[in-house]
Amino acid sequence: MTSLENKPTASTCDICDTSDASFTAANIIVRYGKPFDDGEFLKEAWLACAETIFADFEHKDKLIQCIENIPLSKHTIKDKIHKLAENVIEQQKNDIKSSPFVSLFLDNRRMDQTPRLAIIARYCAVNEIKEELMSFTCSKDMDMLALTKKALTEKKIDTSKIVSITTEDYPDMKKIINGVTAPSKNNVSHSILEFDCIISPTRLFLGASYSHITSVLKVVYDLVKHLLPKNFCNYRQLEYNTKILAFLDEVYTLSTDRESNSKISWLRRGEVLQRFVDCLEEIKLLLQKQNNEKYLQQLMDITWLAKLMFLTDLCQIFKDFNAKLQDADKTVIIMSDLTCAFEAKLQLLRNDIVSKKYKFFPNLQTLPNDLDSQEILNEANASENFSSIINDCSIGLSSVFSQFRELSDTLKFIMYPDMIPFGKLNLSKFAWLDIDEFEMTLIDFQCSTIWTQKFIKLRQELELIESERLSGGTNKNANNKILEVWSTIPNTFSCVKKLAFAILTIFPSTSVCESVFYDMRCLESDWNKNCMSDDEKFAYILLKNHHHQHQHFQPVAGPLQGTGLL
Template identity: 35%
Template sequence: MKDEEKFEMIQREVKQYKQQSSSFKKVFKPKNNISAASFQVSHTIALYGKPLSDGDYIKEAFKRCSEMLFEDFPNKSDIRKRIDELPVARNTVKDRIIAMDKDVTDQLLLDLRSAGMFSIALDESTDVTSSSRLAVIARFPTGNIMKEELIKLMSLSEKTRGQDVMAELKKVFAELGINMQKIVSVTTDGAPSMVGKHVGFVQLLKQELKRSFVEFHCIIHQEALCAKSLKYLQSVVTIVTKIVNYIAAHALNKRQFSNLMNACESEFSGLLLYNNVRWLSCGNVLHRFVELLEEVTLFLAEKNQNYHELSETMWLNDLHFFADFTMHYNTLNTKLQGCGNTALSMFGHVKAFEKKLAVFSTDLEQGKLKYFPQLLKHFTRTDLAHEQRQIALNKYSLLTKEAKDVMSERFVQFREMDATLQFILSPHTIQFENLVLSKFEWLGLSNLEMEMIDFQESAIWKTKFLDLNYHIQKVEANAEMDSSDSSATECRVENIILSEWNSLPNSFETMKRFAVALLTLFGSTYSCESLFSHMNFIKSSARNRLSSDMAAACIKLKTTEYKPRIARLAEKMQQQVSH
């Protein structure tokens, strides 16, 4: 065969191969898109915490609406065929969720391992099957973003002692390749198993790391304990709970009371049941009870139920006072909630509330009741002698002072770190002598003092952080006016601060490292509590057979900020269509 003939034959074979390859791609791509669409459906099911079997009815709904939605499309039969081929059976959705969970975990571990430091928040709870679950959430920097991510939702087989938590954490960190020596701080709910002096988890972790670190008792839990310690509050709550349970926990009484409220044209739909676990429950229950006090009194009279407290002046005074006072605590609690809050800002809210308590006490002493609207309304409607009113006000003023004293005795760890926490926003004014560095020595801060001197003597860098503080004030003001945008990642205050520190030159490397370490600190275990709420929704009594690993995968996808790389996962997946 001549060379020209050989060359022609080779060209023909190459051309034929390319045509076959092109045809293969045309056949392969739609099915690849089907796998990607299957991943999207599975991801949506996980995001909304729905049962894995919901894929079937999503597909059925899609098929039915497509008959009308694509009625005027010339290729409507192809569209319907493609929908029919979509694999979303329960086991398929399960496999897709497991694959996406692994993918986001890989992304998390890549960032966490490359981070120079991180802090953790831990909390333990039980699911609907009474299994003990331990949530471990990490807070770490990646670029100009501070992330809060679930490392793993672990299962504790039997006991939940400090040594059990420590053993499980060590095992999981070893499996995932996470360096425990990078831990800056640990935040817990203050349970004995976590903070016990000898065998608590925190103490055992110190022994493991052979060094000290920052440890915080969740600031929200401490605030809730302060609210529960109020004198006379429990006696008021006990009576209110009995009355509310009589009305709202019995179906007939609840319906009859609802009809009474409709007849009275009330703006409320009913009373609220008290839940001792929920942080805001007490204040909300008392406030609603006071708002519906007339309707409650009338209803109980019709039912011949005698609660003599409802006719006692002093008890009614206490009721209205605590309805106002607990709502002030609720306002503080709400400010402390949320992910991404710095320990500095959270403790700032607590310090501000302590000052407000002094104002409340003065307000009560003077009898103006500017900050106690329910109590003022009650006194206005009640024919109470001036002397009796003054006795009540003096009592409440004293209670407010005692509440302030209780708060001043708590948050010890935050008070010790207060001046140090100021460093992240005020490095141009903070004095080196005021910094608590004993728990950060492992970061290598030997040059910190020299760098601070250079920094504070430079007008450029001082101006930079003055501008930063002004910018943060504007961001927080805008967030209050438009709460819908307050959770946007780029607008979170912690990320604005982190970005500003990262923009400093390397001549301030030690200062930058110290500031980033302070930014990683968890002020509360709110992220853990929020995660457990998702857990109870996903693994509910109706879905109690959901395995712990599968529930953990669903929770991870629901709570993570990482996005599963669906196109990448679909390419690796063997192409299958629904039969």
């Protein structure tokens, strides 16, 4: 390496900014979920590589000295993470202040027996739609409404800008929504849209359906207690078949998740029941060795087995649907389309059960066909029960996603403003946007060839982005592309733009929220248990999810500029 331009000069080394380098290292540590003390490990790795990398450099010793001078102690990394988090928080406040609208996602979950409330905001910042963690608070013995109001005040979120609030339909969440939207001296109450983005089994399975499901889950639950040692964490030391251990792995994963003591919550992890079905024969053999007739008879009961197979298949179907709903980088239009399609699929599933073909129920298909007369009668009754359960699911799902159905055409406005007739728009929930001149403005807009042409081109681009998203090969964000086009529309059409910007803030998935709780579970792992304060955990998760969205830090002021992050 002889070229002068490849050789750093002495002056370059003299002014190398080791503080900026430590900010970069702290950011990398957070991004990959590593402990604070991994900073020293990074330095050791850099120094080990430096001898080879800089072997032909004229100022090799000075470059290595620069690396040695980078402060990467555990205390330094903590400090840098704290300062980076402060920078992000300040940027959030500035972005929300300048954004015309904001939507919120509220989720309260138990983690390691401690309930935690996550508040995430979605808003437009220049040509980028951001989903940012606002608050992640321990909510044990605390007033949820007070915590939410406190978070909104600290982040300076003007409640008069709130377009929608997405929750998982917990009763206390409804109380929060009512409290947040209540009129005060400083703002005017307006209609706020309420959405559910995750299917809650308690909304789908009620009455008779609930009793059928819990009768299956109770046996599975009791069998788990029978199979597990008193010290739950030591289950892998047992001499069980690998399939049984795989099943217990799923149970253990669920036990660290929300409300593990609630049997109905198992429906949210369809893989648990599938693992149970996969190792059913192995469990029977184990019970035979143990001479456990009680559970063995239950597992040989064809009626109970039919319920188990049906529930397992149904859980897998809902699990796949849930995964699509939580998929990141899709538009709220796709969210609405998915819910509409799934409601239609439920009718197809019901017909499949009635016809007893079980094309969409692979586990149910595995049941033996050589049944005696009593078992045939039981199968007929089971078929009626299964059909009834699917009907209940259809009714429950219709209730959960009612807002998406009511606003189906209105949500499409962000992509089809040049085509949707005014009469198809449901503007009753958006009247507070001060869009009295909307109908007249829409006529002007739809008759303007220049501006409508932009959306024809936009839809072509979005088609490509969506194709890539479905194949898992894109990092493009369709929402940002839509926002970019709307930002070019003149303010002459302000009424039309207001509606579009408001719709763009509605959450199209819960991917960021799921990521937040996943990261917290990682922080509660063995390497970190009791090593971090709540403030440090919040800073850590805030930064990690800031990068999860492939966003870059933006400086608000001060020494963080020039780090390569900002």
